[in-house]
Amino acid sequence: MKKSGAAILLAGAVHALLANAAPAAALAHGDPVRGEAVYARCLACHAFAYDRTGPRHCGLFGRRAGSEQGFAYSDAMRRSNLVWDARTLDRFLANPLKTVPGTAMGYAGIADRQERADLIAYLKRINDSAACRGQRRPPSAASSPLPPPASP
Numbered sequence: 001m002k003k004s005g006a007a008i009l010l011a012g013a014v015h016a017l018l019a020n021a022a023p024a025a026a027l028a029h030g031d032p033v034r035g036e037a038v039y040a041r042c043l044a045c046h047a048f049a050y051d052r053t054g055p056r057h058c059g060l061f062g063r064r065a066g067s068e069q070g071f072a073y074s075d076a077m078r079r080s081n082l083v084w085d086a087r088t089l090d091r092f093l094a095n096p097l098k099t100v101p102g103t104a105m106g107y108a109g110i111a112d113r114q115e116r117a118d119l120i121a122y123l124k125r126i127n128d129s130a131a132c133r134g135q136r137r138p139p140s141a142a143s144s145p146l147p148p149p150a151s152p
């Protein structure tokens with residue numbers, strides 16, 4: 001038991017070394033719990049379930065940039081040719097105006113790579129949750145933050 005414990009520790013150390021040696025382009029591992037605190041910076045303009053100043057964040061992963069129906073995007077965003085995943089979000093959130101010149105998102109970006117990774121892990125967790133997956137509903141209710149009225 002002692003021996004295998006040491007082997008596990010060693011494997012962990014080797015893994016840590018390899019992780020550190022990975023190219024800078026590799027995405028940092030994100031912590032969704034810490035990411036929730038980072039998301040507070042987005043709440044001035046965004047919500048998960050409905051559009052505000054910025055488009056809703058439910059359904060973000062796999063969405064073509066600028067394609068949420070009913071939201072008035074900038075031409076820059078609609079023509080950006082991005083599809084949102086961890087990598088494109090990391091690029092965009094690092095520097096929105098540089099990644100999508102002309103974007104209407106008036107936000108300077110998040111310089112810290114770990115904070116971006118945490119935030120993206122949080123975005124992913126909420127997108128995978130029942131709260132977001134239950135969001136696909138008829139377009140007539142698309143802009144309402146409230147659940148549809150219960151049927152009798």
Ligand code: HEC
Pocket residue numbers: 038039041042043044045046053054055060063064065066067068072073074075076077078084089093102103104105106107110119
């Ligand atoms: C000052 C308001 C504001 C803040 C703060 C803000 N956003 Fe935005 N966001 C916008 C607007 C407006 C758009 C639409 C941009 C466009 O059409 O060019 C947008 C677009 C986006 C998009 C593209 C979505 C799509 O459907 O294509 C993502 C992703 C996004 N924001 C993420 C974030 C995250 C994450 C944060 C927090 C770090 C954040 N935003 C902070 C206003 C904001």
